[in-house]
Structure formats: structure tokens, C-alpha cells
Amino acid sequence: MDKFPLTENLSRLWASIIVDELAKNSITQFYTAPGMRNAPVLAAAHYHELVDTFSYFDERALSYRALGRSKVSDSIPLLTCTSGTAMANFAPAIIEANKSGLPLIILTADRPSELVKTDSNQTIDQLSVIADHTCYNLSLEAPNEALSATRLRTLISTAIGRAKINKRPVHINLPLREPLDSTSKSISKDYLEKALESFNANGAKVISSAYQTYQMExxxxxxxxxxxxxxxxxxxxxxxxxxxxxxxxxxxxxxxxxxxxxxxxxxxxxxxxxxxxxxxxxxxxxxxxxxxxxxxxxxxxxxxxxxxxxxxxxxxxxxxxxxxxxxxxxxxxxxxxxxxxxxxxxxxxxxxxELNQAPPVMWHDFVEKKRAIIEEEELTQPFISKNIIENIDDNYDLLVGNSTIVRSFDNFVSSSYRSNVNVFSNRGVSGIEGFVATLVGLSDENNKPKLLVLGDISFKHDLNSLYMLEEAANAGKNLTVIIINNFQGDIFNLLPISKEKEFLPLLTTPHKDRFDRIIKAFDGLTYQCCETKNDFNKLVAGALSSKGVNIIEAITNNESNLALFKKLKTVKR
CATH class of the missing domain: 3.40.50.1220 (TPP-binding domain)
Structure with a gap:
């Protein structure tokens, strides 16, 4: 901590106090978006010896990466960004975290209130953007000597406690006045001395706990x-x-x-x-x-x-x-x-x-009949989900995309086979965006191999995160991504609205794209494609047993998928 805390001006001192109190509360995973208004926070995070920073240019992808980390980490990830629309890009992942019961700390830099109220550049009402999707909102004043370091630490610790107890996102809004860089601006001797003393305290200013053990009535x-x-x-x-x-x-x-x-x-x-x-x-x-x-x-x-x-x-x-x-x-x-x-x-x-009640029906014959039908048909989503579950190693983490993908995996059941694979999903609000970034966030916590299965439209929503996959490859991560490409959003074809053929393309958004060229533009990403069951099994087996970042594009036929889903509904128990 040779350069920490930063004391060149009051904005940097407050940023140092806040970052240090976050670290004392075990908030040390900082997912940072670039910007000038949050430069004091970025500088303080950079120089704090306990803080790890994960920087990315796209706030939406960054926030989904933090969401992925929150699913597996014992500590709470922090998101920070500059003022204006930057935080609005956090909104989808924050909404997902809130609905999924996952804690996040969102620390947004803002311009002082007098600039926000007069429509200064890069200002919005940041307090209202995500207020409905957080369990607690702390609106700080711009740094001033009227608020002591001890009181500031108390406010920060209390906010963190809300996130820990409620398992929900918390928003801390921090207006900052210039200078934001290392330009010197005097701080009174008394305030600075007391602020520096607060860095020597052991542990968090406030520790929050909750106990909910149930005793059967x-x-x-x-x-x-x-x-x-x-x-x-x-x-x-x-x-x-x-x-x-x-x-x-x-x-x-x-x-x-x-x-x-x-x-x-x-x-x-x-x-x-x-x-x-x-x-x-x-x-x-x-x-x-x-x-x-x-x-x-x-x-x-x-x-x-x-x-x-x-x-x-x-x-x-x-x-x-x-x-x-x-x-x-x-x-x-x-x-x-x-x-x-x-x-x-x-x-x-x-x-x-000591309850003991048998199921109303033994489902073994029924399950095996459906399993046989899936094996008889072409490369389809049910085949992909079934074969992944039956062949993936227990040491893998599996992230399942939304729409028909998650339903195909949810429909799988085995007569006698058990797998200890860890399964993750984004079903808080069930959006199809952000899955590649979520995968990278999961990998930030540990080096376990991980597999993501998602659809083509979902993958298109997260193309910016290919840069993250490139970083993961350079970091030696073992990640596999399977893109099921049937050239449209096929869930609408399974719904009654599919009968309305004239405007159905407005829902299914059909396309002719394959992803080989865009993926091959990134160093360290291995791309392969398949269109048959045998090729799929070979490619998946090879990817799951190899190192690095592997992407498999599985081309499926929408008509074959639809025919199989209908056929599976005709099986008699």
C-alpha cells in the first residue's frame, strides 16, 4: 500500500476510505468500467493491496460477468462505473441478480447535485434508474469535511450489510467534484489526520448478521x-x-x-x-x-x-x-x-x-421410451442436452442458456444415472443476453472447467463478450461454449402463435449467419462446427477433455426439432 491511501484531494481521499471499508468487509472483487468521473475509485482500487480489478469496456457484459461471479463466490462482487448512461447498461444484470437472490454492490460515480439539477453534460437521475431492483440505496453527498471518515465508513458498512442479509443488489451513488486526478487540493490537517487513523482500524466498521433456522411446528x-x-x-x-x-x-x-x-x-x-x-x-x-x-x-x-x-x-x-x-x-x-x-x-x-411414500407411478419404461426416440432422430436439442448430461464429468460447471435450451435440459430425467455436475442458469427474469459474460464471471472464482450451452440468438446478444473469452484463453481458463444454431429463435415455433405464419418472422428473427469468421478473429479461441450426432459427440468429447477455450457450433434443423418435440408428446407410459 505504498501509494495508498490517496490524499491528493478530497475526492481521492473519500474514494480511498470507501474502497478500504469495502475491502475490510471482504468486498475485494471490483468489476470496473472505465470513465473519468469514477477515476478516483479506480485509482483507489488499483492501489489497494487486497483489491482485484476486472476491467471491461462494455458495462452490460461487465455486469453479467459480476453476476456470474456472485453465483459461486462467498464474497460479493462490486460493479463501478462513471456517470450518465453507463449505469443504465448495468440494469439487465442487476434485475437478474435481484430476482435471483444474488447480492451485488453497485458503486456509481456521479456529478454533484448542482450539476445534475442544471442538466450538465453526462448527467441523469442515477438514483431512480435501478431503485426498484435493489434492496437498499445509499445516496452520498459530494465529498466534504462535514462528514467524518468514521461516519462515512459506517454508511458503507451498513449498505454492505443490507446486501449480505437480503441477498440482493445494493446501490451506492457517489457524487465527486473535480479534481478527479492527482491534482493537489488542500484538505484540513485535522480532517486528514482523523481520516488516516481510520485506515488503521482492524475489521469492518459494522458487521451485519441474520439467522433464520426453522424448527418444525x-x-x-x-x-x-x-x-x-x-x-x-x-x-x-x-x-x-x-x-x-x-x-x-x-x-x-x-x-x-x-x-x-x-x-x-x-x-x-x-x-x-x-x-x-x-x-x-x-x-x-x-x-x-x-x-x-x-x-x-x-x-x-x-x-x-x-x-x-x-x-x-x-x-x-x-x-x-x-x-x-x-x-x-x-x-x-x-x-x-x-x-x-x-x-x-x-x-x-x-x-x-421419516416420511416414506412411493411415487404414484414408476416412470422407468416411460423415460426409456423417450430416450430411445431421441437417439433415433437427427441432431436435435433434446439429443444435445441428453448427451451432455450423460457424458459430462462431475468436475464441470454447466451454465444453461434460456428459451428452448433451458426447457430441453429441464425435461431430462434419468432412470438410474446420477451426475454431480454443478448447474447454473439465469432464470431471475429469464433474459437471453449476457450468458458468455456470465460464464467468464463463473470462471473468475476458480479454475474448474466450465461448459455453456446457448442458442444462436442468445450468442448474438453477447458478441462483445468474445473479448472476454479471449482474455480467459490467455489466462489459461478451460471453457467450452456450445452454440445451437438453427438460424432463428425457435421457441416461438413451439407456441400456439406459430400458426400465424405471416408475421412470425418478427418473433423468430430468422438469419443465415454462421459464427466461424467472427470467432476466428479472436486469438486463442478454438472453433469447430458439426451437423450430425456422431460429429457432435466427437467434438464435445474432445473439447471437454482438452484445455483452453473451445467453441462448438452445432447446426440443427428447426423442422427436425419441431417433429421430435411433437413425437415425444405421443409416448404412452
Whole structure:
């Protein structure tokens, strides 16, 4: 810290105090966008010995990279940018983080209020841009000696505590007056001495904690023991770092289980563990229409399948929703009992009840019939998802794109095969942008190999992030990206609106693009293409067993995909 703290002027001193207090709270992963107004923050971050900076020119891609880091890191990533529209580019990833229960610290530099109020250059009302998508907003004054370093640190620590407790983004807005560079401007001796003393304090100024352990209520426990037909549903558990404990508890609970892809646990279980195929299979819906559960216990957030929520609206089941956040997560308008607590503590309470109920149907023949149909057809999305899950090593992290990709992966279920692959998704608001940047953010936390599967339109949304992949290749990261290219956004072809052929292209946005030339323009990226099942399996096996950044473009036929999806719905159990 030879050059730290920076004391040339009050803007740089405040930036140093804020960065140091962030570091004392273990906020040391700084995702930085360039700009002059946030130059004091960038300089302070650069010279602080505990802070790691990740700089990128595109704020939207940068924010998705921070989002990816937040999914796997024990500490909270920080995003910082200059004033004006820069922070507006953070908005999609902040919205996704907020809906997914992932904490981020957003530190935006601003111009002083007198400039904002008079329409000075590069000014907007920065406080309102993301206010609806954060759990706490701290609007600081421009640096002045009326606010002591101790009080400033208290404000920063308190904001960080809100992010930690609520598992949501927090916004800190910092107006800064010139000079923003190393130009000297006097600070009073008394203020500077007291400010410098604050750097010597051990630990954070304020430490926030929250405890939500659940103790099973006697009446609820009795009701569950007496129930004849329970369905345990596990929804989105984004941001949970202790999934192995969830897995242990679920293995001990002997009731039918519906595990959503976004739980991160789906592939650790098979039919032998009382796993139920998801409700996108009409045959599964039919069984549960005929044998409705007495009680559904829904752990975590929203599911991928809308058919599950349609089912809830049609059937008057008692539904106990257990979540650690006060979000409704109830598109089926069906909650009858909501419990806000640590979901794992609730599951541990279920274990003690020693429940034992067999599924209404043994699904083995049904699953194997569908598996055989997928293998018989051409290279399709169901084939790709099935073969990736059955062949990927347990040491991999898997990031699944949205639209038909996530549904194809969510539909997969195995009779007897289990995989411990870690699965990630962006299902807070289910946008299709930012996945390549999210992948790089995941890789910032560790050197585990990682695989991303996304569609062609989704990849187009994130072309700027190819520069990030190039950096990852130069850093020795082991990343594989599979682009499923059927030359359009094909989910609309699976919906009733597909009958309206005349204006359908306005939804599907068809194109003729392949991605070989643009990918080959970046050093260190290995590109390969396939159009058959055999070639796909060979390329994926080679990529997953090799080092570096590998990109596979899998060309699929939209008509073949549609025909297979329809054929899979004709299988009888």
C-alpha cells in the first residue's frame, strides 16, 4: 500500500476510505468500467493491496460477468462505473441478480447535485434508474469535511450489510467534484489526520448478521405425517453454496420429488430416488390430475415449467412454500402457507419426520421410451442436452442458456444415472443476453472447467463478450461454449402463435449467419462446427477433455426439432 491511501484531494481521499471499508468487509472483487468521473475509485482500487480489478469496456457484459461471479463466490462482487448512461447498461444484470437472490454492490460515480439539477453534460437521475431492483440505496453527498471518515465508513458498512442479509443488489451513488486526478487540493490537517487513523482500524466498521433456522411446528409435522400423498418440489436455489447438504437431506426424504433444473440438484437424482419427470411431459400431468397430492411442499423459487403453475391453478392442493426471501414466487396463485426461513433447516426438519411414500407411478419404461426416440432422430436439442448430461464429468460447471435450451435440459430425467455436475442458469427474469459474460464471471472464482450451452440468438446478444473469452484463453481458463444454431429463435415455433405464419418472422428473427469468421478473429479461441450426432459427440468429447477455450457450433434443423418435440408428446407410459 505504498501509494495508498490517496490524499491528493478530497475526492481521492473519500474514494480511498470507501474502497478500504469495502475491502475490510471482504468486498475485494471490483468489476470496473472505465470513465473519468469514477477515476478516483479506480485509482483507489488499483492501489489497494487486497483489491482485484476486472476491467471491461462494455458495462452490460461487465455486469453479467459480476453476476456470474456472485453465483459461486462467498464474497460479493462490486460493479463501478462513471456517470450518465453507463449505469443504465448495468440494469439487465442487476434485475437478474435481484430476482435471483444474488447480492451485488453497485458503486456509481456521479456529478454533484448542482450539476445534475442544471442538466450538465453526462448527467441523469442515477438514483431512480435501478431503485426498484435493489434492496437498499445509499445516496452520498459530494465529498466534504462535514462528514467524518468514521461516519462515512459506517454508511458503507451498513449498505454492505443490507446486501449480505437480503441477498440482493445494493446501490451506492457517489457524487465527486473535480479534481478527479492527482491534482493537489488542500484538505484540513485535522480532517486528514482523523481520516488516516481510520485506515488503521482492524475489521469492518459494522458487521451485519441474520439467522433464520426453522424448527418444525408440531401441528405441521403431524399434518405431514398423516398426509397420504405428498409432492416435494425444489425450485430455484440460485446462490446457494451448500447444495451438497441439500442433496444429503433430500436423499433421506422418501417422498416423490420434482426437482427443477434451476435448483442445481436435478441431475444428482434419478427415478430410483423417487424423482418425478417434470410437468412439461403431458403424461406426467395426466397422472397427477388423476392422483392429486394432499400437500405440495415447494422449496425455493420459481420453476421453469409453466405447466406446473397451470396445474396448481386447476387443482385445489394445499401448497406450503418455503423460501428464504419475501418474494411471492407464486405464478399459480396457489400458496396456502408461506414459511420464510433457511430452506435447508426446513428440509432437515422433514428428515426427522421419516416420511416414506412411493411415487404414484414408476416412470422407468416411460423415460426409456423417450430416450430411445431421441437417439433415433437427427441432431436435435433434446439429443444435445441428453448427451451432455450423460457424458459430462462431475468436475464441470454447466451454465444453461434460456428459451428452448433451458426447457430441453429441464425435461431430462434419468432412470438410474446420477451426475454431480454443478448447474447454473439465469432464470431471475429469464433474459437471453449476457450468458458468455456470465460464464467468464463463473470462471473468475476458480479454475474448474466450465461448459455453456446457448442458442444462436442468445450468442448474438453477447458478441462483445468474445473479448472476454479471449482474455480467459490467455489466462489459461478451460471453457467450452456450445452454440445451437438453427438460424432463428425457435421457441416461438413451439407456441400456439406459430400458426400465424405471416408475421412470425418478427418473433423468430430468422438469419443465415454462421459464427466461424467472427470467432476466428479472436486469438486463442478454438472453433469447430458439426451437423450430425456422431460429429457432435466427437467434438464435445474432445473439447471437454482438452484445455483452453473451445467453441462448438452445432447446426440443427428447426423442422427436425419441431417433429421430435411433437413425437415425444405421443409416448404412452
Amino acid at each position: 408440531f401441528e405441521l409435522g403431524q399434518k405431514l405425517v398423516e398426509a397420504k400423498n405428498i409432492l416435494l418440489v425444489i425450485g430455484k436455489l440460485d446462490g446457494k453454496k451448500d447444495l451438497e447438504h441439500y442433496q444429503d437431506a433430500l436423499m433421506k426424504i422418501k417422498v416423490p420429488k420434482y426437482l427443477d433444473l434451476t435448483s442445481g440438484l436435478k441431475y444428482q437424482f434419478c427415478l430410483e430416488d423417487y424423482l418425478t419427470p417434470n410437468f412439461d411431459h403431458p403424461e406426467v400431468l395426466d397422472v397427477y390430475e388423476q392422483n392429486p397430492p394432499d400437500i405440495i411442499i415447494h422449496i425455493g423459487g420459481r420453476l421453469v415449467s409453466k405447466h406446473y403453475y397451470n396445474y396448481l391453478e386447476r387443482n385445489n392442493c394445499e401448497l406450503i412454500h418455503v423460501t428464504n426471501v419475501d418474494f411471492d414466487h407464486d405464478p399459480g396463485f396457489s400458496n396456502t402457507h408461506k414459511i420464510i426461513c433457511d430452506p435447508l433447516s426446513f428440509l432437515n426438519g422433514l428428515v426427522k419426520l
